[in-house]
Amino acid sequence: MNKFDYRVPYADTDNMGVVYYANYLIYFERGRTELLRQIGYTYKEMEEKGLYFPIRNVECNYHSPAHYDDMITIETTLSEIRSASVVFHYVIKCQDKLLVTGMTKHPLVDYSFKPTRLPQDLKDMLEQHLEVIEK
């Protein structure tokens, strides 16, 4: 699991004085990028090797809003690894307050969006960081 702190800029807020709902998906992206960096294989390196993780499904549940200048924490967990897809779960908090939970499912593809498989060395590294999420 990776914890990443992020300061909410004015740019992310909206007319209602809270973070606009689409921006949490960008926070999810920051979380999984940092989790992969922590695992030891950056997403940038994966792309350079021709491995892409586009998104097939997203779920996002909004419990309480984030506001301008809040320091939020994105907790990212790798919760499923299959030969041709991976799943991440996310919990976003502000101090101890739960703001948002979510999930993204990613097929593994090459640059032309054709399905491909995880290289064994990467699969081994990822599996060491797998944490099953209770539903």
Place this chain on the structure above:
Amino acid sequence: MNKFDYRVPYADTDNMGVVYYANYLIYFERGRTELLRQIGYTYKEMEEKGLYFPIRNVECNYHSPAHYDDMITIETTLSEIRSASVVFHYVIKCQDKLLVTGMTKHPLVDYSFKPTRLPQDLKDMLEQHLEVIEK
């Protein structure tokens, strides 16, 4: 059901040459704004009367990517009306190609995020546009 056409700007694309996944939630927003306008009660007017539709849940399923300068169509359906929440469904296409499907669930609140109820006149108007979605 409302159909809204939208031209994809460069701003919405990413490093992989396709629309970044969070931006489809902005397209959903455009869809439900235009559906409400078509029903006869803009979201802006609702807010001026103290009625807000923040988002509690989002689901988004990515079938095929949109690209720069594509003219996409957002089809928005009001699929559930309860006393204190509403649900919208979305289908995004490029010509006849299915790109993205999704759902947003909205509690009804006032400006201080306290639950509130749909005024009867608005509920009546919305119910005339309700379309149940088969799952």
Place this chain on the structure above:
Amino acid sequence: MNKFDYRVPYADTDNMGVVYYANYLIYFERGRTELLRQIGYTYKEMEEKGLYFPIRNVECNYHSPAHYDDMITIETTLSEIRSASVVFHYVIKCQDKLLVTGMTKHPLVDYSFKPTRLPQDLKDMLEQHLEVIEK
């Protein structure tokens, strides 16, 4: 000169209840994309031929803010054409109210960001739409 109408979504607004300042640069992009389409040669086609217009300089002057659900008009003018650069000017209004004025200057490059020249046929087409801006 091209006029393009655009409806301001919630996504573009911020904590102060107005459009966030960076978003006007996206509106400029929409304007110049539509001007090029009107001239008869889309920016997408240019890229397919290996011609890119990245941005070297931007100036943006904010006179009055746009708000959620405003229908704004972006007026775009091609104001300078040189062998290796072009300049666009922008005026954004809401009805007759002046909101924002701006300018973007673009070098002409190929995909590897190396300077390149306008093909003569494109230069001829662009020159027919050139409008000098009084300073």
Place this chain on the structure above:
Amino acid sequence: MNKFDYRVPYADTDNMGVVYYANYLIYFERGRTELLRQIGYTYKEMEEKGLYFPIRNVECNYHSPAHYDDMITIETTLSEIRSASVVFHYVIKCQDKLLVTGMTKHPLVDYSFKPTRLPQDLKDMLEQHLEVIEK
């Protein structure tokens, strides 16, 4: 002067594989927010006291593009303080490579966008951090 490090997410990139030009204005915002925090008076606190810094003018000059996952540094300088306006200058680098320079000019207004003046205590604090920029 404040230095703020920022990791470029996928969300900020575009079809050409570089950071989309409008996003640098968000980086400028991050820079001036952190400079004000360093000075000892956050922008959030200013807003709570009814003092707003909207933007009147922006200039942005693009020297070299930032890419996905780059760790960039935003150097922000408070370069002019007048009774009813302030100016910030920005230099964005990736390691020692110059990417972008820019300027923002801000009138001081209250929540209803009426001109207001800097409180003397804030003006004194800001003046200790003023650094004139050679042109």
